[in-house]
Amino acid sequence: MLPAGVPLSHLGTSALLLLQLLLPSASAFFPNVWSLLAAPGSITHQDLTEEAALNVTLQLFLEQPPLHQPPLRLEDFLGRTLLADDLFAAYFGPGSPSRRFRAALGEVSRANAAQDFLPTSRNDPELHFDAERLGQGRTRLVGALRETLVAAKALDHTLARQRLGAALHALQDFYSHSNWVELGEQQPHPHLLWPRQELRSLAQVGDPTCSNCEELSCPRNLLGFTLLTSGYFGTHPPKPPGKCSHGGHFDRSSSQLPRGGINKDSTSPGFSPHHMLHRQAAKLALLASIQAFSLLRSRLGDRVFSRLLDITPATSLSFVLDTTGSMGEEINAAKIQARHIVEQRRGSPMEPVHYILVPFHDPGFGPVFTTSDPDSFWQQLNEIHALGGGDEPEMCLSALELALLHTPPLSDIFVFTDASPKDAFLTNRVESLTQERRCRVTFLVTEDPSRVQGRARREVLSPLRFEPYKAVALASGGEVIFTKDQHIRDVAAIVGESMAALVTLPLEPPVVVPGRPLVFSVDRLLQKVTVRIHGEISSFWIKNPAGVSQGQEEGMGPLGHTQCFGQFWMVTMSDPPETGTWEIQVTAEGTPQVRVQAQTSLDFLFHFGIPMEDGPHPGLYPLTQPVAGLQTQLLVEVTGLGSRSNPGDSRPHFSHIVLRGVPEGAELGQVPLEPMGPPERGLLMASLPPALLSTPGPLSLELIGQDGGGQGLHRVAPQPCTVVPVLLELSGPQDFLTPGSKAPLSLRISSFLAPQDLDLRTSINPSFAITSNLSRACLGLNESAWGRLWLEIPDSAAPNSVVMVTVTAVGREASPVPPTHAFLRLLVLAPAPQDHLSAPAHSPGPVITTATPVFHPSTLVTQGRAGRGMAGNTCWGTTGGVLLLLGLASW
Numbered sequence: 001m002l003p004a005g006v007p008l009s010h011l012g013t014s015a016l017l018l019l020q021l022l023l024p025s026a027s028a029f030f031p032n033v034w035s036l037l038a039a040p041g042s043i044t045h046q047d048l049t050e051e052a053a054l055n056v057t058l059q060l061f062l063e064q065p066p067l068h069q070p071p072l073r074l075e076d077f078l079g080r081t082l083l084a085d086d087l088f089a090a091y092f093g094p095g096s097p098s099r100r101f102r103a104a105l106g107e108v109s110r111a112n113a114a115q116d117f118l119p120t121s122r123n124d125p126e127l128h129f130d131a132e133r134l135g136q137g138r139t140r141l142v143g144a145l146r147e148t149l150v151a152a153k154a155l156d157h158t159l160a161r162q163r164l165g166a167a168l169h170a171l172q173d174f175y176s177h178s179n180w181v182e183l184g185e186q187q188p189h190p191h192l193l194w195p196r197q198e199l200r201s202l203a204q205v206g207d208p209t210c211s212n213c214e215e216l217s218c219p220r221n222l223l224g225f226t227l228l229t230s231g232y233f234g235t236h237p238p239k240p241p242g243k244c245s246h247g248g249h250f251d252r253s254s255s256q257l258p259r260g261g262i263n264k265d266s267t268s269p270g271f272s273p274h275h276m277l278h279r280q281a282a283k284l285a286l287l288a289s290i291q292a293f294s295l296l297r298s299r300l301g302d303r304v305f306s307r308l309l310d311i312t313p314a315t316s317l318s319f320v321l322d323t324t325g326s327m328g329e330e331i332n333a334a335k336i337q338a339r340h341i342v343e344q345r346r347g348s349p350m351e352p353v354h355y356i357l358v359p360f361h362d363p364g365f366g367p368v369f370t371t372s373d374p375d376s377f378w379q380q381l382n383e384i385h386a387l388g389g390g391d392e393p394e395m396c397l398s399a400l401e402l403a404l405l406h407t408p409p410l411s412d413i414f415v416f417t418d419a420s421p422k423d424a425f426l427t428n429r430v431e432s433l434t435q436e437r438r439c440r441v442t443f444l445v446t447e448d449p450s451r452v453q454g455r456a457r458r459e460v461l462s463p464l465r466f467e468p469y470k471a472v473a474l475a476s477g478g479e480v481i482f483t484k485d486q487h488i489r490d491v492a493a494i495v496g497e498s499m500a501a502l503v504t505l506p507l508e509p510p511v512v513v514p515g516r517p518l519v520f521s522v523d524r525l526l527q528k529v530t531v532r533i534h535g536e537i538s539s540f541w542i543k544n545p546a547g548v549s550q551g552q553e554e555g556m557g558p559l560g561h562t563q564c565f566g567q568f569w570m571v572t573m574s575d576p577p578e579t580g581t582w583e584i585q586v587t588a589e590g591t592p593q594v595r596v597q598a599q600t601s602l603d604f605l606f607h608f609g610i611p612m613e614d615g616p617h618p619g620l621y622p623l624t625q626p627v628a629g630l631q632t633q634l635l636v637e638v639t640g641l642g643s644r645s646n647p648g649d650s651r652p653h654f655s656h657i658v659l660r661g662v663p664e665g666a667e668l669g670q671v672p673l674e675p676m677g678p679p680e681r682g683l684l685m686a687s688l689p690p691a692l693l694s695t696p697g698p699l700s701l702e703l704i705g706q707d708g709g710g711q712g713l714h715r716v717a718p719q720p721c722t723v724v725p726v727l728l729e730l731s732g733p734q735d736f737l738t739p740g741s742k743a744p745l746s747l748r749i750s751s752f753l754a755p756q757d758l759d760l761r762t763s764i765n766p767s768f769a770i771t772s773n774l775s776r777a778c779l780g781l782n783e784s785a786w787g788r789l790w791l792e793i794p795d796s797a798a799p800n801s802v803v804m805v806t807v808t809a810v811g812r813e814a815s816p817v818p819p820t821h822a823f824l825r826l827l828v829l830a831p832a833p834q835d836h837l838s839a840p841a842h843s844p845g846p847v848i849t850t851a852t853p854v855f856h857p858s859t860l861v862t863q864g865r866a867g868r869g870m871a872g873n874t875c876w877g878t879t880g881g882v883l884l885l886l887g888l889a890s891w
Contacts, residue, residue, distance in 0.1 A: 042266040043282035046109040048172050049165070052289035053105055054082050057311055059294075060302060061091045067347065069093055081678055085601070085642030088313060092349040095601045096313040099639045100410045103438070103605055104161060104310040106637070107409070110607070110622040111165025112172075117612060117621040119746050120731045123234060127166070127734055129174040130246060131232045131239075135199050140734065141170045142195045145292065147736050147827050149299055152308045155354065155370050156802045157408055158437075159825040160308055164296070166734065171292055172285040176264040176272075177246060178230040179209075181280045182222050188288035193295060203229040208242030213260025216269035218247065219276055221260045231262045247273040250617065265617065307353055307372065310408070316354035317341060317377070317495075318407045318439075320399050321384060322417035323359045328386040329485045330416040330446055333492040338381055341496050342374040356407050357381055360399035362422060368402050393422035397430050397468065400441065404433045405765060405804055410718075411439050412478075414495050418446040420465035427468040429763075429808065432821040434476035435722060436624055441478040442495075443469045446488050474663055475698065477504065477719030479593060481534055487565040494570075497530070502597040505529075506702050506716040507584075510665035512592050517543075517583040521714045523707060525640075526598040529573040531584060535592030537567060545580030579711060601640030602652070604682075604703050604715055609633045627727045629690045629753030636673065636703065638682030651679050652713055654705030657686055662698040662720045694753065696725040696818050722818075726751050726758070726779070730807050730822035732791075736829040739797040745824070747772075747787040749809055751779040756817065758809045760787070765804040768792055777809070791826070799830035 058077060065071040072090050080086075084098040084105070115121045115128070125131035126140045144167035151160035171192065175181060180189060191197035203209055209229045213221040222244065231246035232239035232253045239245060245254040247261010248271040254261045261273040264281040272278060297305040306312060319334055321327070345351040355377035357369040369380050396417055403413055421427075434441055445466065469480045483491045505526075508519045522529060522545075533540055542559060543549040550557040550571070554564050560573040577598075586592050609620030610632060626632045638654065659668040669692045676683040701717040727750040737743050749758070756779045762770055774787025791805065805824040811817035 040267065042268070042278065043286075045112045045169060045172060048282065048286050048289050049109045049112050049168050050105050051082070051286060052168075052293050053108070053309060054084065054087065055290050056293040056297060057084075057087060057101075057309070058082065060297065060306070060311070061087060064302060066091050068349075081680060083642050083680055085640060085680075089642055092313050095640075096349060097601050097603065097639065098313070099603050099605065100310040100315065100408075101312070102637060102639055103410055104157070104308075106605065106607065107158065107161040108165045108168070108309075111162040112169040113165075113619060114622055115166055115169040116617050116619065118731045119729075119748065121166070121734050123236060124734065125233065125237065127170055128233070129170060129177045129230050131237055132203060132205075132230055132243070134174075134178065134202055134228060134230060137170060137174070138192055138199055139195070141167055141174075141192065143735060144170070145193070145296070147829065148296065148308075150800050150829060151802070151827055152296075152300055152304055154800055154802065155307075155372070155406070156825065156827075157308055157310075159802055159827060162825065163827070164308075168289055168292060171288050174230075175281040175285040175288065176278075177262075178228060179222055179244075179262060180228065181264065181277050181284065182262070182274070183226065183228070185284070188284050188291060192288070193292060199228070201227050203227040205240060210242070210244035210258045210260065210262065212258040213273065215260070216273065217275065218260040218262070218273035221258065221273070222262060271617070303372070310353075312349065312353050314345070314350045314353050316356065316408050316411040317352040318354075318356040318403055318411055318413040319381070320358045320360065320396070320403050320413060320415040320417075322361065322394055322396065322419060323384055323386060324361045324394065324419070325386050326418055327416070329488050330418065330444070331384060331386055333444075333489045334414075334416050334495075335381055336489060337492045337495040339378060342378055344496070346374065354408055354411075356403055356413075357384075358399045358403045358406075359384055360395045362394045365395040365399040366402050368406050370406050392419045393465075394419040395423050396421045397423045397426040397472070400472070401426060401430050401433060402765075404430070404437050404439060405802075407437065407439055409438045411437075412495075413439055413441045415441065415443045415469075416492075417443070421468050424468045427471050428819050429806065429821060430472050431475035432722070432819075433823065434472060435719060436821075436823055438719065439476060440719060441472055441476040443473060443478070443480040444488065444492060445469065445480060445482050446485055447482050475720065475722070477717075479595060481568060481593075483534075483568055484566055487568065490563075490565040491568050494532070497597075502530075503600055503603050504716060504718065505596040505598060506700075506714060507594065507596065508665075510660070510700075511663060512586050512588070512594060514587075517585045518594055520582050520584075520596050521712055522577050522579050522582055522598070523711055523713050524576075524579050524709070525602045525707065525713070526577065526600050527575050529577045529596065529598040531569075531571040531573070532595045532597070533569040533571075533584075533586060533592060534567055536589035537569065537592055538587040538589070540569070540584065540586040540588075542571060543583045543585075544578040545582065546578055548578075602713070602715065603639050604717070605637040605639065606701060606717060606721075607635055608688075608721075609635060623727075625722050625724050626688060626693050627750075627752060628693050628696050628723050628725050629751075630693065630727065631690055632688045632693060634671070634686045634688050634701075636682075636684040636686070638684065638703070641680050641682045650708035652705055652707045654684060654703055654713070656704050658702040658704060659692065660700045660702065662700050665700075668692060668699060690752070693723050696723050696753075698722045724820040725753065725811070725817040726756055726809055726820050728807065728809050728820045728822040730805065730824045732805070732824055732826050736827045737791075737793045737797075737803070738829060738831055739793055739799065740795045741793050743791045743793065743826070745789040745791060745805065747774060747789060747807060747822075748784055749777050749779065749787075750782075750784040752782055755780050757812045758817075759812055761808045761810065762789065763806045763808075764791070765806075766797075766801075768794060768797070768803065770805070776812075793828055797828050799828060801828045802826070803828060 061072050084102050088096045088098040121127050126133045126136040129137040144163050147163040148160050191199060209223055210221050211223060231244040233246035233251050235252055239253045239256055245251055245261040246263045247254045263272050264274045264277045266272045267275050267278050269275050321334055355371050357380055358366055371377050407413055473480050505520045539552060541549050541551045544559055548558050550559040554562050560571055562571045608623040608626050612619055612621045620633055654673055656670050656672050658670050661668055671686040673684040673686050676685050698720040700720045703715045705713040707713050729748045731746045733743050758777045760775055764770055769792040770789055772787060772789045777785040803826045807822045809820045
């Protein structure tokens with residue numbers, strides 16, 4: 001429907017025709033277990049956030065026609081669920097993976113939901129437009145959007161998405177927690193996103209706003225006035241006489257006169273006394289969210305905005321290079337591969353969107369070089385030369401940690417070295433960081449005993465000196481490949497291959513067992529299957545489901561093409577590969593490594609959550625890793641299921657998840673999956689009982705299902721997750737930091753499996769001073785400890801820079817448990833003038849000065865799917881299609 005208050009005279013003939021197309025038939029709602037418990041049919045924060053992002057992405061695609069595809073047509077997306085997979089297939093070509101885009105949207109949505117659970121944000125009325133803190137809330141909202149802009153321009157997109165999620169949460173809460181809808185308003189507030197404009201007609205401290213309501217539903221408790229107000233929540237700050245409460249089951253202020261409340265968070269009167277206005281509030285919150293995304297796009301430009309949300313099927317290119325004197329061949333190999341990737345993919349959808357380079361030697365490492373310009377990256381890389389010598393151990397893991405801090409999530413990082421790590425004490429922290437970033441690390445190690453120049457070896461080195469690399473590779477889903485100088489250029493070709501949206505196929509067993517073949521499955525959605533084998537190989541053969549086999553003879557064989565570079569073998573299967581069960585038999589000294597990869601758009605994302613029923617709002621508190629002994633929900637999002645991916649076929653079905661120990665591969669258990677929402681969204685949920693998470697350590701997730709034809713589908717997560725022994729939560733201030741300030745951080749540590757005696761350690765990048773009142777935690781079963789940290793930002797701190805705080809909980813001798821890490825990103829900004837968001841720096845631009853925006857036609861296409869409630873509860877919902885008219889004033 002057309003938003004009320006927009007006269008038809010503002011619409012031309014073409015817009016009126018468009019309006020007719022934007023009126024799809026009503027669609028059903030899709031509840032899940034949490035929505036059934038909380039508020040069935042509610043529209044959630046995740047719904048609002050992702051619908052807004054997809055609409056602005058569609059608008060971008062419509063305005064910027066693709067280079068190698070037919071232009072998109074709006075009518076192709078009307079009357080159907082709007083899906084990232086469909087958008088990517090239409091714009092970038094069939095099969096283009098949307099996995100990173102959907103992961104970016106998930107980051108924003110989880111950061112949005114976390115505002116209801118983090119101790120530094122959950123009870124702050126200014127972050128939720130509660131307690132009549134409307135002017136202060138607008139200041140915090142605009143500040144969070146400013147931080148989003150700065151972090152995005154600084155290429156820290158994880159931090160930018162976190163701040164964007166916080167901003168959108170506040171923006172959406174305004175329409176649910178204030179009386180804007182009750183005042184009869186039919187459009188978003190025209191001044192929330194523009195700090196030059198004052199919020200007018202605000203209720204003052206002495207203005208009564210609500211009458212008493214003894215029922216769950218309070219449709220008439222607002223007094224007859226035209227002032228803008230919002231409800232009080234809880235006891236901080238206390239509710240003055242005559243003021244409205246937020247209301248609902250969790251609001252203690254609603255038991256004080258006047259009782260009741262005015263929130264519109266959900267469809268349930270038990271949670272929302274103004275539940276009858278939930279849809280009107282959600283409609284305005286959606287329009288406002290689209291407006292916020294559009295403003296970010298106008299300020300950042302399409303290229304940077306696309307990077308913010310990873311609106312591309314391409315990944316990043318990240319190199320960590322040993323630059324000591326013996327590394328000439330490796331550096332040249334890295335240069336050749338980088339040049340090949342840049343030239344081959346320039347101007348294509350798969351051109352890398354971000355380039356990272358970190359050199360290291362002994363004792364130095366860095367600085368990190370980041371850019372979005374391939375020519376700048378190539379120039380920087382070309383200036384690196386092998387210089388100096390030194391003992392073999394080098395600062396490799398320090399350089400890798402620096403690369404991880406600057407590499408976008410879901411990326412590949414390639415480490416070129418011929419030396420073991422001097423900083424092996426960082427192994428566990430780097431392992432954890434790879435999983436927090438979801439980045440895969442591949443080490444290319446040239447171990448050549450015949451080389452004597454350039455590398456001094458003053459002592460006999462342990463054959464286990466490369467174990468830290470193997471541990472990091474295992475934790476990240478990568479691998480360590482040993483080769484020699486004469487083969488490094490050929491072996492380095494896997495850099496380009498690994499960036500081609502490959503999935504790793506699960507092997508049974510996952511490691512080579514003498515005399516036993518490795519088994520893997522090939523389905524009809526896979527193509528370009530490759531098998532990589534490296535180690536001291538005596539012989540191997542590969543057999544397809546039809547019984548045709550091929551050995552290690554180089555060249556073209558009955559199954560595909562075999563190449564050998566020293567002890568590194570690569571077999572590229574001919575397309576299309578035979579579907580069914582394949583076998584690999586390897587005979588070798590030691591433990592050879594085998595990896596099978598393929599190209600496919602069908603993959604999956606996963607994350608974890610804890611059911612929360614005792615906070616401000618019910619819902620799932622997002623976790624990076626599962627916690628031992630804690631009831632945890634696993635949420636799976638299957639990618640590549642677009643509504644038009646297989647016309648005429650039944651949609652794939654997924655039944656359960658298999659959990660296996662890493663690296664031995666023993667099955668730990670199976671958990672059934674419950675579908676959530678429309679099948680094409682591919683949203684699934686499983687409950688992980690505490691007994692299944694009873695032992696800390698790594699485990700892999702395997703997704704099991706069937707395709708539309710009844711054939712098996714088997715996917716493994718790109719990297720394992722780790723069951724951590726304790727829940728370690730670190731949160732910071734909801735505002736940016738400034739040079740010369742001191743910022744309080746909040747820390748909580750909880751144990752749900754067994755008593756724990758832990759030391760707590762903190763590290764900062766860059767090395768700012770930090771103090772803590774909690775250095776040791778002695779926890780009983782189901783006990784928690786709280787701590788406070790104070791981070792000092794020196795006057796010399798660079799504005800628009802990022803600070804990374806890491807807290808590690810390490811078991812003492814009496815409590816030998818694996819370390820647990822918590823990571824927190826914070827932004828340092830210089831103080832800004834009041835009108836810092838009023839217009840771009842290069843142009844004064846128009847500024848809204850009245851309650852009527854300057855309208856420009858845009859489009860809104862809606863969807864129905866799962867998400868987090870407007871108040872954090874996980875519910876379901878959709879919104880009817882409307883023609884959106886946005887005021888795109890310069891920000």
